[in-house]
Amino acid sequence: MTLPTTIRRVLPQLVALFVILALNTAIAPGFLDIAFANGRFYGSLIDILNRGAPVALLAVGMTLVIATKGIDLSVGAVMAIAGAVAAALITSDHSLAATILATLGVGIVCGLWNGALVAFLGIQPIIATLILMVAGRGIAQLITEGVILTFNDPGLVFVGTGAVFGIPFPVILWVAIGIAASVLFRTTALGLLVEAIGINRRASSLAGIGTSALLLAVYAASGLCAAVAGIVAAGDIRGADANNAGLWLELDAILAVVVGGNSLMGGRFSIAGSLIGAMIIQSVNTGILLAGFPPEFNLVIKAAIIVVILVVQSPASQTLFAFMKSRPRSEEDAAAPVREPEKEAAR
């Protein structure tokens, strides 16, 4: 057990990811092949990284929201809005920079709306974000006038389908945003303050933490991530599909956070864990597609695999593992100086 803490934290997720990838390799012989063609790497592994981008992006923001004991159901709808805004602006001859800035701004505004409902009006996050989840798709449809708004702007298409040094641009985006968010929250005190709010908002407020401002900030961050995901999804198909863009992805994002070992009860969080969670989900999706089972089995297989992962991660199983591990180590523990013999009894 000499691994650094950060790696040890996501070890169960890495193991799960490895097992799924191994299963995929067994099912699809060429699964691990990576070729270089048309200026980009090409292969199923790359597909997983690339197709998982929207959920990974959403999961970054969702992790932060969930760390505050909240939840953001609106991210799928915000993706649709962002895609619609981007497509509408670029097709009415705005510059790429203006389009992207405005779209990201819209995402932040959506997040601030959610955050204000939660922080100032005290509405439960699940209800507060449900409002935009329901209304958001309608707003997106109003913007696109009910059609798939197609565009051919090379810049916007690049966001969804381009590649830098052979790596698909969406992959670079989610990795970069994931690292940036981790660095921002771990090198500053934001991580600690967000965790404190998630564990005990009242006590945090009494300790002088600006809880309302921080809640606004994390929901805005979630909206921003959703807007980036929305641009990626629209760029990918060169069009804004208000009816389908991001549909049900809020649930995949929440699942990614949970599979990543984060608790819905808030508190301790790991963005890396959530990103690995997103990759686990996408590996399952891609594996199912490669396996060639009839589509009626898709959801059943996915659910079964997720259940196994969650059961392995559950507190009950963790206790069991800890118990099994503790057996040979108990002497070593007993030898360590313990000032408080009755840990378990303290309330």
Added chain:
Amino acid sequence: MRAEDGSLAPAAGRFVSGRVMIGSEMLLRAEGISKQFLGVTALSNVDFDLAAGEVHALVGENGAGKSTLIKILTGAYRRDGGRIVLAGKPIDPSDVMDAQELGIGTVYQEVNLLPNLTVAENLFLGREPKRFGLTNRSEANRRSREILGQYGLDIDVTSLLATYSVAVRQIVAIARAVDLSGKVLILDEPTASLDAAEVSRLFSILDGLKQRGLGIVFITHFFDQVYRIADRVTILRNGHKVATRPIEGLKRIELVSLMLGRELQEQEAHVAEPVDRSQKPVVASFKALSKNGQIAPFDLEMRAGEVVGVAGLLGSGRTETAELMFGIHQPDHGTIEVDGKPVTFASPRDAIAHGFGFCPEDRKLDGIVEDLSVRENIVLALQARRGWAKPLPRKEQEAIADRYIEALDIRTSDREKPIKFLSGGNQQKVILARWLATDPRLLILDEPTRGIDVGAHAEIIRLIGELRQRGMSLLVISSELEEIVAYATRVRVLADRRHTGELPAGEISADAIMRAIASAEDETSGGGAGEGRAAEILREGTA
């Protein structure tokens, strides 16, 4: 709540009639109980017995093994060694339900009922009376009223449990446990969140149960209560049984030294020396501060190097005063001045920016951030004040944490241990450390010694004195009058959401404070009930 309390008869004192002779036939006998957690000994070869019709107190500092012992008796933990005999038969409860069926019921400090169900539903949860295979609500309600009637409780059993006070919930929990189990009742710190009148009511209920032949195990931190209700007492220390003694003839100082394993300094003798206030600079002054329905207008001038004790009954406006001073609630009227300049506090953040600190009364709800480590809990307020962009370097955090763990003697195996695993007293010291780390000029402590063990209690009182001598300004709210006498340089007396008077340094004694409260209560509530409550406090304070 208040009307209900007011109608209660004063406590009946000691129940001599209930005493039983301890014979050879014990209701419950535990022999040689041992328990280890991951190689750490929590209980070592502990014997314990309980007679029918007896109240047996179980005392010890936090971490002594009290909770482990009762969790083994109730099947929540499996013992590693020893045997348990109930009414002559060896038992081996596999879980709490099993223990209940065998006849051992438990009521915890945080009442283990479901607040969003009705009282009747709680009483009959899992064993609802049936008619035609469906729950028979009216039957359940009727029987609930009948059962609670035996405890002198006449409430609407169809209301949600959440609508009742902790005291009522506790009685419901006891009623359920007795109805379910009927032989042994285990009470884990039942009085921690009750006021004096509620405690008396609880004790008269326990007396009734004693008469009915139940054996009662009673865990508490309060010596007064041990002397009032218990027949015998068993003292645990560091997982070992120190002694079991009949209460009669046991001297208080003897009990304390058995618990601590050392002689406790006589803290009562330590009355704070008078301070010449006029020599000290004013830190903050609060003028005509008020909030409708919370607290009537009050003036308060806080100077460096003084400890203002705040005394009054529960609900007299003590906490409300602190909340206005710290910006938790905003006053309707009045002004706050810090260093002579007017300020407004929109939130605690603003108060902290001016060097204020506040240890709340409800440690668990408002104080600790349970999953964070001791280190993180200690640096939290300091970090919040610096802002998110200026993180304290990890090394500095560790240094701060280590300094306070050492200085306040916080008992933790590791500064990275989540605070939730610490005992109540140590959690309280961590919250104190959190504020000391911000180097506050004005520190407000709301019931800083509630529910913590004797050792930590004495240390916190000593610390308050030290902080004052270092020039800090402190406002300390407490229900324990001796405690106030030990540290206060003046005492504010509150009654009925009003600041009714102040005792200057020379006049502070437990007696004087009680008289002040009693007369204030009489004035404000017009006699009767107030007198009863004041008398109650009197008894509590001087027992």
Added chain:
Amino acid sequence: MKNLKTLAGAVALSALMAGSAAAADMTVGFSQIGSESGWRAAETTLTKQQAEQRGIDLKFADAQQKQENQIKAIRSFIAQGVDAILLAPVVATGWDQVLEEAKDAEIPVVLLDRQVDSSDDLYLTAVGSDLEHEGEVAGDWLVKEVGDKDCNVVELQGTTGSSPAIKRKAGFEKAISGHDNVKIVRSQTGDFTRTKGKEVMESFLKAENGGQDICALYAHNDDMAVGAIQAIKEAGLKPGSDILVVSIDAVPDIFLAMENGEANATVELTPNMAGPAFDALEAYKSDGTEPPKFIQTESKLYTQSDNPKAIYEEKKNQGY
């Protein structure tokens, strides 16, 4: 914009109700489901166009996806004494009573593109396409196109369990049965969306030797085909020649792809349901000709040789 149209429709309707009905040969009420898809928007546009061309006074009511709104609209049409009613029913059940009211008032009702679970003497006729036939047309085209060559087909199904997915699959399989050189090697759902169409096509390409082993793609709708075409291009293959692409619906964007040589054929689910409906109504009104109970619209096949650019321009303005 859509809402403005609806509003305009509602205003027009109320104006008519106020008694200022313009003189026309025939007044027809049209209860539309709503505007949940581009195809439905086109259906509304074409219905209005057809009515205008024929001098029919059309009263339009948008039901916003609610049956109760449709029932209200029909009752209001009856009260106004229209000559006929067009109904695109949002659900299949619950129409008996209001249809009987129309029958009692001797107003013929024509169902558009969806069926109802009511006795067929309660309505004059139903106009719609045959989903299975559409699949068959697509299959027939592919069989003819490849001739005797072996052809491995990958199939992008619609939403699992939906009736278009089931029927379009069955029709296609019927068309290729008996042609052993054409076989479906992979079939997976793309949920009728571009995104899923693209993602699933990517996995097909990986699973079938980088797409070298795929001869043709059959997609249950054009949107999935548009997504898949992008996946094929990104894999370095040429859609339309390396992999043949045939799909169903004939939405404008697929004509752009055909113009660029990236798609080969599409089968039209015509949004012009009103044309045949008006034909039947006019015949019925003039000499009492009873139409058949189901009028099947043409499932027209479009290929690259049908001047896709021109069709795109035409369809673009139909509200897709």
